Amino acid sequence: MGAGASDLAGVEPRGKVARAGLGDLPELCAAEVLLRLGAPDVCRLARLNRAFRGAAAADFVWEAKLPGNYGRLLRFVDDAEEGGSGRDWSAVGKKDVFARLAKPVPFDGGKREFWLEKSKGGICMALSSKALVITGIDDRRYWINMPTAESRFQSIAYLQQIWWFEVVGEVDFCFPAGTYSLYFRLHLGKSSTRFGRRICSSEQVHGWDKKPVRFQFSTSDGQHAVSQCYLDEPGSWILYHVGDFVASCSEESIKLKFSLAQIDCTHTKGGLCVDSVLIYPKGFEPERVIKAQK
Amino acid sequence: MAAAADSSGDGGTSSGEKTIVLVSSDNSARFEVREAAALLSQTVRRMIDEAGADASGDGITLPDVDAKTLAKVLEYCNKHAPASSSSSAAEAAPPAEGEEDLERFDREFVRVDMGTLYSLVTAASYLKIEGLLNLTCQTIADMIKGKTPEQIRKTLGITSEFTPEEEDEVRRENAWAF
Numbered sequence: 170m171g172a173g174a175s176d177l178a179g180v181e182p183r184g185k186v187a188r189a190g191l192g193d194l195p196e197l198c199a200a201e202v203l204l205r206l207g208a209p210d211v212c213r214l215a216r217l218n219r220a221f222r223g224a225a226a227a228d229f230v231w232e233a234k235l236p237g238n239y240g241r242l243l244r245f246v247d248d249a250e251e252g253g254s255g256r257d258w259s260a261v262g263k264k265d266v267f268a269r270l271a272k273p274v275p276f277d278g279g280k281r282e283f284w285l286e287k288s289k290g291g292i293c294m295a296l297s298s299k300a301l302v303i304t305g306i307d308d309r310r311y312w313i314n315m316p317t318a319e320s321r322f323q324s325i326a327y328l329q330q331i332w333w334f335e336v337v338g339e340v341d342f343c344f345p346a347g348t349y350s351l352y353f354r355l356h357l358g359k360s361s362t363r364f365g366r367r368i369c370s371s372e373q374v375h376g377w378d379k380k381p382v383r384f385q386f387s388t389s390d391g392q393h394a395v396s397q398c399y400l401d402e403p404g405s406w407i408l409y410h411v412g413d414f415v416a417s418c419s420e421e422s423i424k425l426k427f428s429l430a431q432i433d434c435t436h437t438k439g440g441l442c443v444d445s446v447l448i449y450p451k452g453f454e455p456e457r458v459i460k461a462q463k
Numbered sequence: 464m465a466a467a468a469d470s471s472g473d474g475g476t477s478s479g480e481k482t483i484v485l486v487s488s489d490n491s492a493r494f495e496v497r498e499a500a501a502l503l504s505q506t507v508r509r510m511i512d513e514a515g516a517d518a519s520g521d522g523i524t525l526p527d528v529d530a531k532t533l534a535k536v537l538e539y540c541n542k543h544a545p546a547s548s549s550s551s552a553a554e555a556a557p558p559a560e561g562e563e564d565l566e567r568f569d570r571e572f573v574r575v576d577m578g579t580l581y582s583l584v585t586a587a588s589y590l591k592i593e594g595l596l597n598l599t600c601q602t603i604a605d606m607i608k609g610k611t612p613e614q615i616r617k618t619l620g621i622t623s624e625f626t627p628e629e630e631d632e633v634r635r636e637n638a639w640a641f
Contacts, residue, residue, distance in 0.1 A: 191577055191603070192621030198584050201596060205604035212640035216612040216633050218624050225637070268639045287640055 192218055199224035204233055207288040208267060231263035234290045236345035238419040239266060242292075245274050245283070273321070281340070282321075291450030292345055297322035298443050301338040305331055319360065319406065320444045327359065329373055330439030334382070335430040338446055344416035344423055348451040351386055351411045352458070353429050356442035357403035369404040376438025377401060382431040384461055386412040389424035396461035406444065410460040413451055483507070484522030485533065492530035493522055494537055500544035505591035527589045532582040535575075539595050542568050573602045 194202070199220045203211045215225035224230065236242065243258050246269060258266065267290075273282040280300035286293050298314075303326055305311040311331040316324045328334065336353070358371040377400040387393035394412030409429075416423050427446065431438055449455075483501040485494050501507050510523050525533065543565065573580065580599060587595035607615055616623065625633065 191581060191615075194581060195585065195588075198588050198600070201584070201588065201600040202603045202607075205601050206608060209640045210608055212637035213610075213612060214607065214615075215637050216623075216625075216630070217615060218621060222633055271639065 194220055196220045196223045196227075200227045200230050203227075203230045208234060208271070208290070209287055226262065226264055228263040231267050235263065235267055235270070236285070236290065236292060236419065238343055238345055239270065241343055242270060242274070242283075245276050246270070249275050280322075283342075286450060286453055289450065289453075291347060291453065292448075293450070293453070294340070294342065294448040295321055296338055296340060296446040298324070298326035298336075298445060301326075301336050301443070301446065303337075303443070304333050304335040315359075315442070317360075319356075322445065325356075325442045325444045328439050328441045328443065330375070330437045332434040332437050333432050334438055334441075335428065335432055336443055337426075337428040337430075339424065339426045340448075341422055341424040343419065343421065344448075345419045346416055348413055348415050349448050350413050350451045350453075351425065351427055352408035352447045352449070353384070353411060354406055354408055354444040354447055354456075355400065356406045356444065357400055358440055359442065360404075371403045371440065374403055374440030376436050377431075377441075379436045379438075380431060380433045381461075382429060384409065384411040384427070384429055386414075386425070386427040388414050388426075390417075398459065398461035400441070402459070403440075406456055408447060408454070408456050408458045410458055483511070485537070486522045486524040487530035487533045488524070488526050488528055489530065490524070492533065494533060496537055496541065497544055499546075500537065500540040503540045503544060503592050503594065505593075506589065525590070528586045529582075532579075532586050535579065535583060536586050536590065536592070536595065539572060539598075540592065543594055569598050573598060 199214075203214065203221075203224050206214070211225050211230065215222045240258070243266065247256060267285065270285040271287050273284045273295075275282040277300060281294065281296045283292055283294040285291070297320070299322070303312060306326060311329060313327050313329065314324050315327045319325075357377070358369045358374050360367055360369045362368070381397040381399045383395070383397045385393075385395050392412075392414045396411070398409070400409075411427055411429075414423070414425065425448075429443075481498040482495050483498050485496060485501060485507070486492070487494075502511075507523060507525075514523075528536065573583075575583070580602065583595065584599040584603065587599055610618075612623075615621065623630070
């Protein structure tokens with residue numbers, strides 16, 4: 170960094186007029202700086218002075234941060250919100266558009282949702298266990314739905330025990346152009362709270378050390394990945410990385426199919442929480458990630 | 464850098480390349496530069512287009528850029544100017560210098576005090592020099608990334624002009640981002 174801290178905007182000796190500094194940047198220049206910063210920084214800088222506040226509200230600053238197909242994404246917002254279909258989005262400031270898309274937008278009856286990741290403006294998506302096809306999900310000997318605050322959907326699918334473990338899902342969406350990673354969010358062991366402390370019980374955890382689980386993933390335009398790994402870290406939520414895909418065009422939707430399975434029927438397995446499938450911009454890893462072996 | 468005044472706006476360098484004379488706001492300095500360098504400024508380009516055949520030999524006065532800043536800006540333009548200066552090629556042609564050399568130059572170029580950086584940003588904005596605007600704004604962005612307004616105000620000696628009510632309002636408007 171080259172700026173000398175001694176050269177501040179301030180009065181020089183002998184009462185000369187202060188030299189202009191960052192605080193005197195005209196609004197247009199402030200906006201040019203904000204174009205190069207993420208949403209949280211822009212919103213922080215709005216508090217700096219009037220020029221930055223004005224610049225932080227400028228449409229062109231926020232339009233540059235929105236994904237190319239934000240018009241399409243807003244239609245999901247209209248569908249999700251009561252009385253939303255009447256809203257004229259062209260009259261809404263782009264900052265407010267960004268703010269709305271940065272909050273989860275549910276679809277598919279609330280079983281799925283997407284949102285803009287604030288720092289870089291990439292799209293994230295979560296598919297709840299209810300959006301996935303789980304073999305034996307209706308049989309309470311095998312699976313039970315457990316309410317929990319540890320899931321953004323407030324409930325997870327808990328596997329007590331089963332021979333044929335298979336979780337399959339698909340999604341068809343107009344992801345803005347970019348590279349994304351797909352994960353299964355899993356937790357070995359059952360967690361509960363006692364006296365305000367989180368306790369994890371591994372009583373029912375079994376069978377995962379016999380054979381690895383298999384992850385598979387493919388897209389409608391021919392991208393695919395296969396990998397496997399042993400589930401052996403109980404006690405915390407882990408994002409198991411299935412694969413990466415590239416969405417080349419924001420205007421076209423891409424169809425993804427993915428699965429997680431361990432169908433060796435010589436042994437049972439259980440004690441596993443399946444929360445969701447997550448799709449994040451590549452590099453965004455808000456929780457512990459494990460990459461399976463090919 | 465300040466060259467002796469050239470009465471003809473079409474003065475040439477020894478290699479015969481076309482040059483343009485730019486004059487600072489206070490009229491204190493005149494700079495003769497290669498056309499290719501001057502045309503990196505969209506504002507200068509437009510001024511030349513508008514002046515047309517009437518272009519006098521007095522050079523182009525830039526009312527918003529003082530001598531010290533203009534000298535520095537032209538240092539950038541001369542370094543980044545393409546080798547040839549035919550008007551359409553000026554934008555498309557690569558600069559005469561190598562990529563790495565330019566990066567090193569850019570890094571050193573912005574090693575200046577805040578006052579100079581401020582002058583460069585405003586000049587780049589007024590003159591519409593894309594590369595320089597990008598470089599200076601990115602430099603400022605990198606300096607303030609991740610800092611709170613209080614930290615920035617302290618480091619750079621900016622006072623807040625907001626009333627407590629305004630301060631609250633701004634805070635509320637922007638709370639969604641955190």
